[in-house]
Amino acid sequence: MRGTRYGPGVLTRFASVSDPIPVAGGGLLSRRALLKGAMVMGAGAALPATAADEHLGAAMAWQKTPGRPPTGYGNPSRFESAVTRTTYHRYGAIALGNGGSFTPLERLRGTITPNGLHFERHHQGVPDIDPAKHRLVVHGLVRRPLRFSIDALGRYPMTSTTAFIECAGNSFPNTNDKPPQVTCGEIHGLVSCSEWTGVPLAMLLEEAGVRADAKWIVAEGADAVSMHRSIPIEKVRDDALVALYQNGERLRPEQGYPVRLLLPGWEGNMSVKWLHRLELVTAPVQARDETSHYTDALPDGRALQFTFEMGVKSVITQPSPGWMLQGPGYYDISGLAWSGAGHVARVDVSADGGRTWAPAELMETAQPFAFTRFRLPWRWDGGPVRLMSRAMDEREQIQPTRAEWMQRYGAKQRYHYHAIQTWQVDDMGEVSNAY
Ligand SMILES: Nc1nc2c(c(=O)[nH]1)N[C@H]1C(S)=C(S)[C@@H](COP(=O)(O)O)O[C@H]1N2
Numbered sequence: 375m376r377g378t379r380y381g382p383g384v385l386t387r388f389a390s391v392s393d394p395i396p397v398a399g400g401g402l403l404s405r406r407a408l409l410k411g412a413m414v415m416g417a418g419a420a421l422p423a424t425a426a427d428e429h430l431g432a433a434m435a436w437q438k439t440p441g442r443p444p445t446g447y448g449n450p451s452r453f454e455s456a457v458t459r460t461t462y463h464r465y466g467a468i469a470l471g472n473g474g475s476f477t478p479l480e481r482l483r484g485t486i487t488p489n490g491l492h493f494e495r496h497h498q499g500v501p502d503i504d505p506a507k508h509r510l511v512v513h514g515l516v517r518r519p520l521r522f523s524i525d526a527l528g529r530y531p532m533t534s535t536t537a538f539i540e541c542a543g544n545s546f547p548n549t550n551d552k553p554p555q556v557t558c559g560e561i562h563g564l565v566s567c568s569e570w571t572g573v574p575l576a577m578l579l580e581e582a583g584v585r586a587d588a589k590w591i592v593a594e595g596a597d598a599v600s601m602h603r604s605i606p607i608e609k610v611r612d613d614a615l616v617a618l619y620q621n622g623e624r625l626r627p628e629q630g631y632p633v634r635l636l637l638p639g640w641e642g643n644m645s646v647k648w649l650h651r652l653e654l655v656t657a658p659v660q661a662r663d664e665t666s667h668y669t670d671a672l673p674d675g676r677a678l679q680f681t682f683e684m685g686v687k688s689v690i691t692q693p694s695p696g697w698m699l700q701g702p703g704y705y706d707i708s709g710l711a712w713s714g715a716g717h718v719a720r721v722d723v724s725a726d727g728g729r730t731w732a733p734a735e736l737m738e739t740a741q742p743f744a745f746t747r748f749r750l751p752w753r754w755d756g757g758p759v760r761l762m763s764r765a766m767d768e769r770e771q772i773q774p775t776r777a778e779w780m781q782r783y784g785a786k787q788r789y790h791y792h793a794i795q796t797w798q799v800d801d802m803g804e805v806s807n808a809y
């Protein structure tokens with residue numbers, strides 16, 4: 375059956391809208407227009423009132439017996455069991471630990487990723503670290519080399535920051551010649567957003583006494599590949615966080631338990647998980663992940679090194695592939711935007727393949743380096759349309775088109791893809807990936 379192969383199902387249609395002022399082609403309406411009377415039942419009829427009466431009159435099965443008792447650690451409803459990450463393995467059975475999983479962006483609302491759905495990227499699996507035995511060592515060009523236990527780190531004053539982490543390889547499927555027909559999350563879900571809590575790295579470095587010749591810091595993880603990266607000292611002084619908590623609870627093992635580095639806005643690879651060593655050095659150490667990986671292939675055959683900051687980006691999550699539209703009518707377009715430069719300043723939406731654009735409404739509480747949710751009301755006339763979103767950040771950087779982005783790089787480029795996403799809606803209301 376169409377539209378049921380994957381994905382979350384039917385997108386809510388609204389019966390009417392107050393003040394339906396058109397603001398761009400393809401049926402885009404003023405962001406101030408109010409959508410009224412959600413219709414979710416298919417043929418276009420609102421729920422008959424008798425259904426509601428029945429519901430009020432007779433008790434439902436779950437009202438007739440006591441519910442189950444409290445539990446020590448909660449789980450989502452069993453009716454939400456389809457809301458999971460999609461896992462992948464880079465090299466199959468020879469190295470099962472080298473892989474990752476995509477956050478199902480199309481199934482989530484708001485801007486915080488639940489801990490169990492945070493995307494994963496592991497180069498050699500998730501180590502099973504005993505926090506009592508784990509240590510973080512600061513050494514190299516410092517006056518006092520220091521060794522911290524997790525308990526010791528927990529005694530420092532902590533700060534919280536809401537930040538996305540995005541893999542530099544996120545959205546790589548869209549560098550394929552043909553648009554892959556998978557979900558939004560399976561294209562763009564190597565990004566997630568959490569509130570991270572921990573100790574500013576600058577505070578620990580102050581205690582260690584950084585020498586004047588220290589210009590870079592090498593962060594290394596305690597996993598089976600000892601994954602490590604060189605980080606310029608300025609970023610550390612700015613906002614690097616030694617994170618212990620994720621959305622209020624201890625980090626998940628997948629996110630680096632018991633301690634990870636967080637570099638807000640910078641490519642995910644540098645936010646080293648299972649952090650156990652920080653070495654102050656004069657120059658980058660040319661690690662595997664800053665030479666053979668995470669560099670940008672240029673058209674002339676050279677490779678660009680050290681693209682740290684993630685580009686400005688956005689994607690419409692509702693509707694997206696897997697969401698079916700229920701015939702002509704009013705819908706609320708919703709999506710996520712983010713930028714490695716800080717704040718998202720503006721998101722424009724197009725419903726006519728980029729010919730005309732209208733500014734979406736941005737959530738008011740948006741933080742720099744975090745997800746910003748945007749929305750815009752839309753009246754679909756039932757014909758084929760191309761939906762797009764285009765974000766601009768506080769530095770007035772604008773998301774490129776796919777053609778512009780492809781032109782900048784060599785044929786083998788897979789990293790740092792942040793081009794405008796086009797979703798094609800056909801006359802049946804099915805959504806697919808399009809270039
Ligand atoms: N020690 C270590 N740190 C690591 C990795 C790893 O494999 N080992 N993967 C990196 C990559 S490539 C990314 S994109 C992010 C992913 O973080 P997450 O798994 O918490 O989403 O962690 C980075 N930190």
Ligand SMILES: [Mo]
Pocket residue numbers: 495540541542543642643
């Ligand atoms: Mo990554």
